[in-house]
Amino acid sequence: MKYDVVVVGGRIGGSSASIFASRNGAEVLMIEKNQEIGTPVQCAEATSSRTFKTLEIEPSPQYIRSEIKGADIYAPDGTHGHLEGGYAEGYILERKVFDKQLAIEAAKAGTEIMVKTRVKNLLKKDGQVCGVVAKHMGRSIEIKADVVIAADGVESKVAQMAGLNTNQTPKTLGSCAQYEMVGLKTDPHYLKFYFGQKIAPKGYAWIFPKGDNVANVGVGIRSNTETAYYYLKKFTSSMDATPVELNVGGVPVSGPVEKTYTDGLMIVGDAAGQVEPFTGGGVHITAHCGRVAGEVAAKAVEREDYSGNFLKKYEKQWKNEIGKDLKESLKYRKILDKxxxxxxxxxxxxxxxxxxxxxxxxxxxxxxxxxxxxxxxxxxxx
Ligand SMILES: Cc1cc2nc3c(=O)[nH]c(=O)nc-3n(C[C@H](O)[C@H](O)[C@H](O)COP(=O)(O)OP(=O)(O)OC[C@H]3O[C@@H](n4cnc5c(N)ncnc54)[C@H](O)[C@@H]3O)c2cc1C
Structure with missing residues (x-):
């Protein structure tokens, strides 16, 4: 098997890279280890209109649960600030539907997709990445590729196989736990954020409404004394609502990894630490960087140059476009820590x-x- 571009990971980063590599003429295969794209969800599902602009799709009622007009922010003593519009505006997605829809968009653009297929290793020639070894239904398959895009999430192994340092530690990660809860009476158009060391040390707790008295209720912390789940139980203990889903996961909140490309490979999304450190928001940034990686991959194919020297255009472009915002956000996160x-x-x-x-x-x-x-x-x- 041979493709121009193999994308590892089939969620936001993988699909956005696949859509734009395919639309720009590359033959693309996207590989997802899970049997279904979009599950399990590890997200509070908030995003801004930037995501849709980047992906050139309309915010559709098919995957939008709630339109957000603003936010309420609570200090530990209950002091309450209200934000209306601006940065606080956006949407709450149904990511199970959204992520699958993005994969459908990628397929429509020409991407082939393999689900329930796990990338186990990289193929290399003279030190340059030139494909992957994957396992599908107990069978090992070699798939050659001119460019590999690693969009395999926060626990990324693929970039490390290529010799890049993407290792996250408990110190660099935010630890999150979230219930989707039913029966919570909360305004469907406003996010709620709660700060305080007893509520969510070095992080915050949130209530993100999905309409119809359903909401994502979660905590993100950076502490090694108690787990995020402990704080979630505490935060929700007095709520007259019941969970229908529990998600736990890590978010890279210490800024992007040092290098996001090498010969024959680029890294995208959580795998590259491309998340706003203060908010833990990664959806719009992952979509942005996925698009840039997809476009650069297609250009590399056109020029037949898959070297790190060519692929560094990816890093240069995403840093130019969003690098400053990520640095600012990290500064605020460090302030909050103190x-x-x-x-x-x-x-x-x-x-x-x-x-x-x-x-x-x-x-x-x-x-x-x-x-x-x-x-x-x-x-x-x-
Ligand atoms: C609890 C929580 C709440 C969050 N809330 C928000 C929020 O409200 N708003 C926001 O903007 N961001 C939020 N984030 C962050 C956001 O979810 C991520 O930044 C974003 O989903 C990253 O997308 P990704 O495509 O890079 O990675 P992922 O979504 O992690 O996707 C990686 C994919 O790769 C697949 N994969 C991994 N290894 C392999 C392999 N070897 N072979 C094949 N496939 C593989 C995985 O199965 C997965 O499908 C939250 C994160 C957490 C944990």
Whole structure:
């Protein structure tokens, strides 16, 4: 078997890369280890309109559970801030449907897909990746490819087989646990975020509504004393609602891996650490980077140049387009790590009184005079 491009992983990263490699003329095979694309879900399912623009698809009622108009944010003492529109706008997806629909889009663009097929190894020639060894229904298959795209998620093994360092540790990962709950009376158009060391150490808890009193309720933490599941149980213990699904998973929240390409291979999405470190949001970034990787792969095929020297165009482009946002987001995550509950409360009370778009120098000066420990932090934020 021989393809121009083999994509490993069949969710957002894999499908977006496949769609754009296929549309640009490459012969593509996408390989997914699970029997069905889109399950099990490991996501709170929030995304912004950027995802649809990037993928050139319409936000369809087929996979949109709720349209989000804003967000409510709670400090540990209950101080509450409300955001309307702007960055807080977006959608709650039904990812089981969305991910499969993206794979259908890839197939329509010409991608062949193998499910229940696990990539076990890479083929290499003179140090250059030139295909994969996969296992399907107990049978081992060699599949040659000019370019391999590793979109195999946070536990990626494929990039490591190519010699790239994508290793995540408990320190670099956020640990998440989430219920999809039924019976929760919450506004279907607003996200809720809860901060505090007792609720979600070095992270936050969320309620993302899916309409009809159904919501994703979860916690993401960075702590090794108790598990995310422990905090989830605690957070939901007083809710008059019942779970119909439990998801647990890790999110790479420490910025992208050092190098996202090598001879014959590119890495995309969670496998490359392409996630906003502060929010843990990876859907729109993965779609973006998947698209860039797919387009660069197709160009490499056209030029018959699969070297790392050519594929580095991928890294250059995604860094140019979203690298700065990821760096900023990491800065905010590091700030949050350092704040005590009391400091979060003080900051929330200050921000609540301000018009966030135009915090005046005078009000900042007054605040810092009263609480000098925030001087560096406010300098960083503003
Ligand atoms: C609990 C939780 C909540 C989240 N909530 C949000 C949110 O609300 N909004 C948001 O934007 N982001 C969220 N994220 C992050 C987001 O889900 C990910 O960033 C995004 O799904 C990454 O997509 P991906 O395609 O890179 O990887 P994945 O979705 O992990 O897909 C990788 C695929 O590769 C397959 N695979 C792995 N190894 C192999 C192999 N050897 N052979 C074949 N196939 C293989 C896997 O089966 C899987 O289907 C959340 C993450 C978690 C854990």
């Amino acid at each position: 704040l005590s509950d009391e400091e979060i409360n003080i900051l929330a009370q200050f921000l609540k009184k301000q018009d966030l778009k135009s915090i005046s120098k005078m009000s900042m000066l007054g605040f810092v005079k009263e609480y000098p420990q925030f001087l560096k932090l406010l300098k960083d934020i503003l």
